[in-house]
Structures are given as C-alpha cells and as structure tokens.
Amino acid sequence: MYTSFRGVIMDRIIFHIDVNSAYLSWEAAYRLQKQVNCIDLRTIPAVIGGDESKRHGIVLAKSIPAKKYSIQTGESLFSAREKCPSLTIVPPNYKLFMQCSNAMVAIFKEYFPLVERYSIDECFLDYTGMSHHFGSPIQFAHHIKNRIQKELGFTVNIGISTNKLLAKMASDFEKPNKIHTLFPHEIEEKMWPLPVRDLFMVGRSTNTKLLRLGIYTIGDLAKTDKTLLYSHFKSHGYLIHAYANGLDDSTVKPCSPKAKGIGNSTTISFDVTDSTTAKLILLSLTETVCMRLRDSKMTAKMVSISIKSHDFISLSHQMQLTEHTDITHNIYKAVCTLFDEAWNKTPIRHLGVRISSLTSNSNTQLSLLDFDKDNKYTALDESIDKIRLKYGNTAIIRASFLHSGINPLNGGMPEENYPIMSSLL
Numbered sequence: 001m002y003t004s005f006r007g008v009i010m011d012r013i014i015f016h017i018d019v020n021s022a023y024l025s026w027e028a029a030y031r032l033q034k035q036v037n038c039i040d041l042r043t044i045p046a047v048i049g050g051d052e053s054k055r056h057g058i059v060l061a062k063s064i065p066a067k068k069y070s071i072q073t074g075e076s077l078f079s080a081r082e083k084c085p086s087l088t089i090v091p092p093n094y095k096l097f098m099q100c101s102n103a104m105v106a107i108f109k110e111y112f113p114l115v116e117r118y119s120i121d122e123c124f125l126d127y128t129g130m131s132h133h134f135g136s137p138i139q140f141a142h143h144i145k146n147r148i149q150k151e152l153g154f155t156v157n158i159g160i161s162t163n164k165l166l167a168k169m170a171s172d173f174e175k176p177n178k179i180h181t182l183f184p185h186e187i188e189e190k191m192w193p194l195p196v197r198d199l200f201m202v203g204r205s206t207n208t209k210l211l212r213l214g215i216y217t218i219g220d221l222a223k224t225d226k227t228l229l230y231s232h233f234k235s236h237g238y239l240i241h242a243y244a245n246g247l248d249d250s251t252v253k254p255c256s257p258k259a260k261g262i263g264n265s266t267t268i269s270f271d272v273t274d275s276t277t278a279k280l281i282l283l284s285l286t287e288t289v290c291m292r293l294r295d296s297k298m299t300a301k302m303v304s305i306s307i308k309s310h311d312f313i314s315l316s317h318q319m320q321l322t323e324h325t326d327i328t329h330n331i332y333k334a335v336c337t338l339f340d341e342a343w344n345k346t347p348i349r350h351l352g353v354r355i356s357s358l359t360s361n362s363n364t365q366l367s368l369l370d371f372d373k374d375n376k377y378t379a380l381d382e383s384i385d386k387i388r389l390k391y392g393n394t395a396i397i398r399a400s401f402l403h404s405g406i407n408p409l410n411g412g413m414p415e416e417n418y419p420i421m422s423s424l425l
C-alpha cells in the first residue's frame, strides 16, 4: 500500500522489465547494426559461451532454435556441440552487454528519475501516481517495450503488479516480447497453479524438500501452515510462504547519488559450508553493488561484508581501501580478504556486501592504471574472465548472477542471487 500526499491509501504500481535472453539478443542486435544483412543469431542454433578450446567453456545464453536441441544454459560447450554440430558459439562481450544495459536504463530515465537496476538486464520502476503523465500502466508498458525494440533492437518482457515480487513473477510468464499483469486478485488463477520451483527464492534444494513434504504448486505452499515451514526451513520458510501469497512490501530502491553507501545481501536457501561457494555468492553481490556504484558515477573507499550463520548469529567486518575505486575486481579482492579473516567455518545462511565512503568519480584521483572508463571496463572484463578460468565449470554461478538468460526461478543457485527484500541502500 502507498499513502499519497493527501493521505489517500492506494495500491502501488510496480514494473519489472527483463530483457529476453539478454546476452544472445544483445550480441544479435549488435551484429545486425554493424552489418544489416548478417544472420540474426536469434534465428539459428546459437549460444553465447566461453572459449571452446579451453575446457572451461559453458553455455551462458542460448537462442530458441538452440533450445530445440535441448541445449541448456550452464552445460559445457563440448556437450552442446555434441547435441548440435552446426552450433554457432559466440564469446561473451561484457563491454557490449554493459552498453546495451546502460542504453536501456537511459530510456527509463527519460521518464523516471529513479530506476532500480536489479541486474544487468532487469530493472524495477515505480509507476505509482504516474498514470496522469503517461497513461495507464499497460499503455505505458507497450510504449516503453516498443521503444526499446525500435531504438535498441531487442525485446523485453514487462511484469506489472502492486509489488516487486509479483511484478517479477509476472515478467517471467510467457516470453518473449510480452506484457503480463499479476495483480493480487489474479494470484490464484495465474500463480498458484505453477510448480513451486517457479517461485522466486525457491532453489533446487528447497524445491526437493518441498516436494518431499507434498507441496507441489505455489498454491500448495501458500496454503501450508507457516509453523510447519518454519520447522523445515527456519526463517526462509516464512519468506517463501509470504511470497507464495504474493506478499512483499520492499520498495523500488534507485541508486541515488546522495547514497551514503551501496549494499546488497542475500539469504541462501541451503547451508554454505565451503569458502569457494561463499566467495561466488559474494562475487555476485559485489558485481551488483559495483554496477550500481558505476551507474551513480561514484567511487568507494570502504568495503564491508556481513555473514549470518545458520543459527542466525551475524557478524560484520570492514576495511578501508588505499584509494577510491569503482572496479569490481579491486572491491572483490577486499571482500575476499574480509571473508577469509572473518569466517569461523560455521555454516552460512546469509551474506552481504556493502561499500561506503562514496565520492563522485569526478573528485576521484585516477590512479595511473585508470586512463578512462574503457580501461576500467577492460579491467572488469579481465577479472570476470580470470574468475571464470579459475572456477571452471562452477562459473555457471558467475554467469547466472549476471542473469544471462538463466531463469532465476529455476535451478540451484541463481535465484538466491536476486534478493528483492534485502537489497539495502
């Protein structure tokens, strides 16, 4: 609910905009822009993936024709090639992806001064009270969807509802290039029949446990006794019960230049007991935080992390960097150091990353290595590649939190990296 300045209680209107198979669409649109008559990657079996010659390569995003060969996001390029010998494999171009993402956000900013950039290809907008300016929510959704397609050459899904959770669920209905509503009165008809694994924050292990409890659909979960869920999943049980009932009161949180700090945290639906997994989750959080930092044209000097154990004991730890930065790699290095110093090996349920001591990047003295923005992004690309090489196949996690077309509502890890309620400013 939202209280207007006249004290009238009214429903909020929230949009969730999600690029359809982002990496593949962006690469396809870019190629068509460069060379009008080239083949549209979206119309042939094609994937975005790492280096095929190195054994680490995995599928980051796939075209619909590639899907027909049952090629899956996250599988090795080797096995994808076996399924479809004529498969076109294109390496990821993160610099291009950032440019496409920025171009889309720039369109939103023509209408909304404040946009929540949720991942590289997803944004939340608060449309509450905007109908007077831009027409009904559905009219505006069509307008913005068509503009993106016409001007930028790729398609999006738009979900509309009264909160972020329902808007996000709605944008995940039939794809591509579609607008869906999921208002509270539509929950029973549109959301409850779906398999419970489709609910945001229900990961693979939670899904398995729910099925064992005889909870098959989101509707089953919504009607399950909360105390039963608590006994199996602790507070995560309350969260997914609220989500199954369409409840979420988190607000759209744009990254405003006045922000004192930027943070992101996530509750994990299983116990993390090894530092490799923990660090991959921390990397996903760092990535989002740094993207928001760069988006707001700021740099940071203070880095802190928080760790909450399975028994809800939390601790935090922070350090000052030698100089202001907005480079993911540098901030992630500090995050890892902090984690190694602070973690006492108790199973982890919640992780957070926060950066503060922000200053406008025009005030930042550039170190010799930062000639310009391009060089910074190159550094970012390099760090992404290094991490991928280092972690090999588990880099699927790295790939997925950039939302490379992996459905965050399916599979083991990815959805935990899409915190709605817990992203902090």
Ligand SMILES: [Mg+2]
Binding pocket: 018, 019, 020, 021, 022, 121, 403, 405
């Ligand atoms: Mg997407």
